[in-house]
Amino acid sequence: MTTAPVDVESARRDYAALVDRGLSLDITRGKPSPRQLDLADGLLALPGDVRKAEDGTDVRNYGGLKGLPELRRIFAGPLQVPAEQLLAAGNSSLELMHDSIVQAFLSKLPGAERRWADEPSVKFLCPVPGYDRHFALAERFGIELIQVPLTETGPDMDVVERLVAEDAAVKGIWCVPKYSNPTGVTYSDDTVRRLATMTTAAPDFRIFWDNAYAVHHLTEDEARLADLLALATEAGNADRVFVFGSTSKVTYAGGGVGFFGASEANLAWWTGLIGKRTIGPDKVNQLRHALFLRDEDGVREHMRKHAELIGPKFAAVDEILTKELGESGLASWTKPTGGYFISLTVPSGTAKEVVRLAKEAGIALTPAGATHPYGDDPDDAVIRIAPTYPELAEVEEAIRGLAVCVRLAAATKK
Numbered sequence: 001m002t003t004a005p006v007d008v009e010s011a012r013r014d015y016a017a018l019v020d021r022g023l024s025l026d027i028t029r030g031k032p033s034p035r036q037l038d039l040a041d042g043l044l045a046l047p048g049d050v051r052k053a054e055d056g057t058d059v060r061n062y063g064g065l066k067g068l069p070e071l072r073r074i075f076a077g078p079l080q081v082p083a084e085q086l087l088a089a090g091n092s093s094l095e096l097m098h099d100s101i102v103q104a105f106l107s108k109l110p111g112a113e114r115r116w117a118d119e120p121s122v123k124f125l126c127p128v129p130g131y132d133r134h135f136a137l138a139e140r141f142g143i144e145l146i147q148v149p150l151t152e153t154g155p156d157m158d159v160v161e162r163l164v165a166e167d168a169a170v171k172g173i174w175c176v177p178k179y180s181n182p183t184g185v186t187y188s189d190d191t192v193r194r195l196a197t198m199t200t201a202a203p204d205f206r207i208f209w210d211n212a213y214a215v216h217h218l219t220e221d222e223a224r225l226a227d228l229l230a231l232a233t234e235a236g237n238a239d240r241v242f243v244f245g246s247t248s249k250v251t252y253a254g255g256g257v258g259f260f261g262a263s264e265a266n267l268a269w270w271t272g273l274i275g276k277r278t279i280g281p282d283k284v285n286q287l288r289h290a291l292f293l294r295d296e297d298g299v300r301e302h303m304r305k306h307a308e309l310i311g312p313k314f315a316a317v318d319e320i321l322t323k324e325l326g327e328s329g330l331a332s333w334t335k336p337t338g339g340y341f342i343s344l345t346v347p348s349g350t351a352k353e354v355v356r357l358a359k360e361a362g363i364a365l366t367p368a369g370a371t372h373p374y375g376d377d378p379d380d381a382v383i384r385i386a387p388t389y390p391e392l393a394e395v396e397e398a399i400r401g402l403a404v405c406v407r408l409a410a411a412t413k414k
């Protein structure tokens with residue numbers, strides 16, 4: 001990035017004026033706005049008088065560990081997992097990722113020589129910038145986290161292929177393959193193919209394929225993702241894929257349904273273990289979701305309404321950053337066509353200071369470093385912007401203020 005010098009005095013004046021406004025704005029977390037949640041309020045009247053799933057199961061009773069077939073069918077296409085290999089579970093995909101890791105530590109995965117608990121060390125590759133909760137979850141179990149650059153086409157596959165081939169302690173990789181959190185990139189066909197076919201030293205290597213934004217398009221130009229599970233299966237590596245997804249940002253965040261998809265062997269492993277944890281999921285909620293969303297087209301139609309609400313917020317971020325910082329060369333940012341986030345890159349060594357200045361001015365941002373394992377962004381340059389929750393006017397105000405902070409941090413950089 002070539003940067004024009006910033007006039008310190010004018011940057012200080014602008015910042016003082018910003019602080020004087022006494023703002024209280026929050027663009028920290030990727031939450032749906034209340035108006036987005038309203039879109040799914042039809043759920044509250046469902047399942048109405050219906051008590052039975054299509055196969056005659058009384059949804060009010062125990063059982064059905066794999067979840068309702070009609071809901072699994074709706075999400076089989078979007079999540080690229082055959083319905084019979086896709087489980088509909090509880091209210092969150094993060095808990096399914098958590099449980100997969102816990103179970104891998106406690107019980108041998110298909111193909112494993114031993115439990116992860118009995119390994120001298122367990123390492124995961126973390127494409128960065130990435131999702132802080134993935135990193136925190138793995139860190140909590142003592143997994144060593146290794147950064148891999150995330151490019152425009154997905155993780156740098158030369159690095160990934162080398163690391164998985166040379167070190168049998170590398171047991172997993174975190175991937176948000178479509179409209180990634182936070183850059184918005186979608187993995188290219190070549191990246192997906194290489195992930196599916198690469199040689200791994202660990203026989204129990206797993207790709208944690210968190211397709212959280214599978215249907216979250218912002219434009220008509222929908223990103224297309226290659227089918228990892230199909231490609232891995234074709235290459236004889238079916239067991240390396242764990243697919244996750246949820247309706248958290250389709251219907252209700254926290255009141256939706258999480259999904260887990262994998263090979264037959266992985267599913268047998270999973271259901272055998274998870275059957276000790278629960279007698280079955282909340283099928284009433286699953287039925288109301290199936291009735292509300294109807295089919296894949298129903299999901300697409302519903303997601304268009306989300307795009308109408310949040311598309312203008314993403315556009316506003318881009319417009320304001322272009323106007324305020326475009327010519328300065330002080331920052332670059334992603335222009336996602338889906339998902340929930342924008343990634344802003346500021347001059348090296350200033351991201352923490354930008355976040356601090358913004359906080360003092362009443363604008364809450366995700367902590368700098370959160371996009372990297374251990375909170376350590378070696379360049380101190382990446383800031384995640386989450387524009388969905390606040391009203392449009394608040395997003396605009398927050399981004400104008402953020403630009404002021406970027407200029408001051410750059411001007412006063414030691």
Ligand code: PMP
Binds near residue numbers: 030091092131245258
């Ligand atoms: N994965 C990613 C990439 C996310 O961004 C989020 C939410 N911010 C989640 C998972 C959480 O999903 P859930 O609500 O299904 O646990």
